[in-house]
Amino acid sequence: MHHRVRCMGISHSVARRALPSFGLFAILAVVAIVHGDVIVETLRRSGDIPLHTLSGLVLCAACLALARGYLLSVVTPGITVVKGLQADQSALAAAYGVAVGGGALGVAAKVTMFRSWFVHLDATAVSLVATAVLPTLSTWTPAVLVHAPQAVSGNATRAETLAVVVGVGTLAFNVAFWAMVLYTHKPAHVIARLFERSQTFALRKVPVRFQKFHASVERADPHRFTGSVRDGLRHLLHQRWPRMILGTALVPCVSFTTLLLALRAYDVTEVSVLEALSAFALVRVIVSLSPIPGGVGLAEFGLVALLTSAGAGDVGAAGATILYRAVTWLCPMVIGAVSWWIWKRSNNQTHERQPDGSLRHTHQLAEIA
Numbered sequence: 001m002h003h004r005v006r007c008m009g010i011s012h013s014v015a016r017r018a019l020p021s022f023g024l025f026a027i028l029a030v031v032a033i034v035h036g037d038v039i040v041e042t043l044r045r046s047g048d049i050p051l052h053t054l055s056g057l058v059l060c061a062a063c064l065a066l067a068r069g070y071l072l073s074v075v076t077p078g079i080t081v082v083k084g085l086q087a088d089q090s091a092l093a094a095a096y097g098v099a100v101g102g103g104a105l106g107v108a109a110k111v112t113m114f115r116s117w118f119v120h121l122d123a124t125a126v127s128l129v130a131t132a133v134l135p136t137l138s139t140w141t142p143a144v145l146v147h148a149p150q151a152v153s154g155n156a157t158r159a160e161t162l163a164v165v166v167g168v169g170t171l172a173f174n175v176a177f178w179a180m181v182l183y184t185h186k187p188a189h190v191i192a193r194l195f196e197r198s199q200t201f202a203l204r205k206v207p208v209r210f211q212k213f214h215a216s217v218e219r220a221d222p223h224r225f226t227g228s229v230r231d232g233l234r235h236l237l238h239q240r241w242p243r244m245i246l247g248t249a250l251v252p253c254v255s256f257t258t259l260l261l262a263l264r265a266y267d268v269t270e271v272s273v274l275e276a277l278s279a280f281a282l283v284r285v286i287v288s289l290s291p292i293p294g295g296v297g298l299a300e301f302g303l304v305a306l307l308t309s310a311g312a313g314d315v316g317a318a319g320a321t322i323l324y325r326a327v328t329w330l331c332p333m334v335i336g337a338v339s340w341w342i343w344k345r346s347n348n349q350t351h352e353r354q355p356d357g358s359l360r361h362t363h364q365l366a367e368i369a
Contacts, residue, residue, distance in 0.1 A: 046319065049265045057265070057323060060258040061331040065089055067254050071247030074240055075130035078119050086339040087113045093336025095293040096329060103293050109340065116347045122225070126232040130244075136174060138248045139288045140167040143281040146274075160278070163285055182234050188226045195222035255328055256280050262323035263307075263316070270311035279306035294329050 069085025076084065087110045095106030107128065114124045144167040150156035151164040181187045199220060237244070259280050263271060271279075286302040287295030300321055307317035 053261060053265045056261045057327055060254055061327045064254045065335050067250035074243045074247050076127040077123050079117055086343055089332050089336035090340040092332040096333050113343055122228045122232055125229045134248045138252050139284050140170050142252055143167045143285050146278055146281045163282060188230050192222040192226040258327045259324050262320040265323055266316040266319040268312045268316040268320055275310040282306055300325060
């Protein structure tokens with residue numbers, strides 16, 4: 001087997017990373033075979049979708065990309081909405097394309113693009129922290145708000161009650177934790193000490209012959225860096241909190257509009273708007289808890305199950321799920337691949353430096369306005 005992989009020109013590491021993706025597609029293929037009649041009927045009815053509904057779904061895909069790009073531009077000083085769209089969609093494409101380790105690959109792609117746009121390292125760290133925290137709030141807040149009334153009255157299902165309990169705990173923990181990090185000195189000091197230990201460990205384990213690595217690690221100042229990032233997050237929160245709330249709210253709003261249009265495309269009238277909102281909130285929780293970037297597999301099965309339990313037929317639920325995931329999962333991969341190609345081409349043509357070799361300019365944290 002190893003000989004065959006080597007003969008095909010594929011490294012063992014690449015094959016191992018791709019194995020989970022192949023396994024996932026194999027599972028989906030088995031499901032398609034078992035439920036072949038539903039899939040065939042879903043594809044047949046897709047030809048009856050009105051043109052204006054398809055146009056609305058395409059518009060939703062564009063608006064979703066713009067909303068995510070806007071949010072990234074808000075938390076990243078020095079980049080425009082277009083650059084935010086490029087970086088965000090490229091990161092999503094990298095993350096969704098690899099089942100295991102895709103998240104780290106997406107972050108690496110985003111950081112690489114930030115460096116080419118001369119975004120300061122501290123500002124990059126602030127952006128990464130903000131884009132890790134805000135999606136958590138936008139995921140759990142709808143689940144709590146939608147299902148809390150039913151949970152209080154005792155009419156919620158077990159899954160809905162669990163979503164409310166876990167959501168309240170998650171939101172409370174995040175608010176308390178980040179309040180301590182931003183407005184007290186102890187957490188930042190602890191994080192800096194952890195960085196110092198990692199710094200010492202790296203210097204001890206990496207051979208001395210890697211002189212550039214040792215020099216860069218020795219120059220790092222964990223206490224200054226953590227303090228700078230904390231100040232940057234506080235400045236960002238104080239100066240841009242209205243835009244952060246707007247960007248955080250836009251993404252789920254556009255996503256939910258996509259689901260409503262997908263349901264309308266297959267004429268699923270049995271599911272009310274409130275039931276669709278409940279399914280939407282729960283499936284976002286499922287995606288956030290999935291170990292696979294984008295929640296591939298779990299999101300589809302979960303949404304179909306939630307829609308059918310709300311009264312939708314098998315064909316309508318499957319068709320709406322396919323359209324919804326095409327907009328929220330497949331389109332970012334396509335847009336991201338194109339964005340990465342455009343960035344690579346532009347970066348190769350316009351890579352400019354000062355005569356002394358330094359970068360043209362850097363965007364400091366104080367430039368957040």
